[in-house]
Amino acid sequence: MFVSPAGYQPVYNPSVPYVGPIYGGLRSGMSVYIQGVIPLEASSFLLNLQGGEAEGSDIGFHFSPHLDDSCVVLNNCQGGEWGSEEKIESLPFSKENAFEIIITIIQEGYQVKVNGQDFHTFLHRLPVETVNALQIGGDVSIQTISFLGGAVSAGDEGENLPALSGNAVFYPAAPYAHNFPGGLTPQKTFIIRGLVPPGAYRFTVNLLVGSTQNIAFHLNPRIQEGAVVRNSLMEENWGQEERDVNFNPFQEGQYVDFVIRCEAEMFKVFVNGQHMCDYAHRYSTLSEIDTLEVAGDIQISYVSA
Known part of the structure; x- marks a missing residue:
């Protein structure tokens, strides 16, 4: 049975209408990532960040694209009373097409990006600390829901999980590199989401020693070949491939x-909620592995490291 890695609890392909918890609640610096598709017959859909899963809960942020009217409505609701509506006469969604929404909680409000582009910032009207649930309704199909940058998992009793303690980087260009001082420790987790574009040949994800460029773990999906190659590069020599x-x-x-x-004896790799493979450590000094690289034929949506 698959068990999600610690600190990584996405929701895949939920049925709509959907209501689910945000464990530990929202706080400044967190981001909500939602990826889905607008069906052909769609009229409108909604996302609510709200203070509880029960019907009638206060809504800190209501986001509702109206496809037939080519606008997006934003609002809040407190005590059953809707606030002053904000209507954006611009629609970054289209029927039969996929979309990505990223809602980042900043000090001023909810900062929304759609498909990598800045869309609107909705100023806080209710304390963000009271928001602990997400509701999705209407004409939409959802593939992935993720909470990044400090969320906690059920059973962690409010303590931050190391895997999500840092903010995600959204839409970085490939090649992308990130240095993490202090190196790896067991339970350190890297989260990467992206699109394998049409015509893609291959891409790579490397965990390496920045000072020597030794690659402790090389993950190399070869799309045209239909293979996922893993290896290590030590002193400019590649080891035995694993496929x-x-x-x-x-x-x-x-x-x-x-x-x-990263675990004590190996790296574990999960893709789209399923365990894909393990890779036993070949570089024993984890603390020296201090750099993540992503390169090649991938359009990166986010990296959390």
């Missing part, structure tokens, strides 16, 4: 949502 996987999710035109988790 066996439980499944291969890397296909042209598909989003991939994957996690690399």
Whole structure:
């Protein structure tokens, strides 16, 4: 049975209407990531960040695209009373097309990006600390819901999880590199989501020693070949390739949502909520592995490291 890695609790393909918890609640610096598709017959849909899962809960942020009217309505609701409506006469959504929404909580309010572009900032009207649930309704199909940048998992009793303690980087260009001082420790988790574009040949994710460029873990999906190669590079020499996987999710035109988790004896790789493979450590000094690289044929949506 699959168990999500610690600190990584996305929701995949939920039915709509959907209501679910945000464990630990929202706070400044967190981001809500939602990826889905607008069906052909769509008229409107809504996202509510609200203070509880019960019907009638206060809504800190209401986001509702109206496709037939080519606008987006934003509001809040407190004590059953709606606030002053904000209507944006611009619609960054289209029927039969996929979309990505990122709602980042900043000091001033809810900062919304759609498909990588700034859309609108809705100023706080209710304390963000009271928001602990997400509701989705209307004409929409949802593939992924993720909470990044400090969320906690059920059973963690409010303590921040190390895997999500840092803010995510959204839409970085590839090649992308990130240095994490102090190196790896067991349970350190990297979360990467991106689109494998049409015509993609291959891309790579490397965990390496920045001072020597030794690659402790090289993950190399080769899309045209239909292989997922893993290896290590020590003193400019590649080791023995590993290719066996439980499944291969890397296909042209598909989003991939994957996690690399460092454990005491190995790296574990999960893709789209399923365990894909393990890779036993070949570089024993984890604290010296201090750099993440992502390069090649992938359009990165976010990296959380």
